[in-house]
Amino acid sequence: MTDYSFIEQRVVEHLRLFLGDEAVHAYERCGRSLLKLSSLARESTHPSYRLLAAGLALAQETLAEPMRATTVFETPTAVKDYLRLHFAGQAYESFVVLFLDGQHQLLAAKDLFRGTLTQTSVYPREILREALNVGAGAVILAHNHPSGVAEPSRADELLTTTMKEALALVDVRVLDHIVVAGTRTVSFAERGLF
Numbered sequence: 001m002t003d004y005s006f007i008e009q010r011v012v013e014h015l016r017l018f019l020g021d022e023a024v025h026a027y028e029r030c031g032r033s034l035l036k037l038s039s040l041a042r043e044s045t046h047p048s049y050r051l052l053a054a055g056l057a058l059a060q061e062t063l064a065e066p067m068r069a070t071t072v073f074e075t076p077t078a079v080k081d082y083l084r085l086h087f088a089g090q091a092y093e094s095f096v097v098l099f100l101d102g103q104h105q106l107l108a109a110k111d112l113f114r115g116t117l118t119q120t121s122v123y124p125r126e127i128l129r130e131a132l133n134v135g136a137g138a139v140i141l142a143h144n145h146p147s148g149v150a151e152p153s154r155a156d157e158l159l160t161t162t163m164k165e166a167l168a169l170v171d172v173r174v175l176d177h178i179v180v181a182g183t184r185t186v187s188f189a190e191r192g193l194f
Helices: 006-019 021-029 034-043 047-068 076-087 124-134 154-168
Strands: 094-100 106-114 138-144 173-181 184-187
Touching: 006 021, 006 047, 021 034, 021 047, 034 047, 076 094, 076 138, 076 173, 076 184, 094 124, 106 124, 124 138, 124 154, 138 154, 154 173
Parallel strands: 138 173
Antiparallel strands: 094 106, 094 138, 173 184
């Protein structure tokens, strides 16, 4: 008998109930990581894995829904939780911007750019246009590092500086830039990179 934590046991029970032992074995092969299993399921063409991907996406949306309906961005922890959930299982780098009103309520969360495993091209003009379209007073920039390393690159730092300068011209504040790698996050604001 395999030793599972309480949470892992619940995951195994649900996987077995809905998809059978094959899904449990896949969970084991992924190191008991739902993030890795989710990524595997999204990339697979096997019907069972497609069903699993749909189930995991539904669970992700279920968790995200109450976050969207409240003042979710009152603390840095809440922002990081939202972003970890947003990027969960993505096998490619993507760049999302959280557009906020003056009270830091979420107006929109938009995936504006999608790249490869190691990079994505970001165009400040598009972010500026979208900020004006939604009437944002502030933004939080975020992107993921599918490699699992959350440390920001020099290019990430330069982009943040460029975005702060460009958005300041239209009175939109950049509150933070957060890099997400699995469950790890790095906040530029917390590191004093602003």
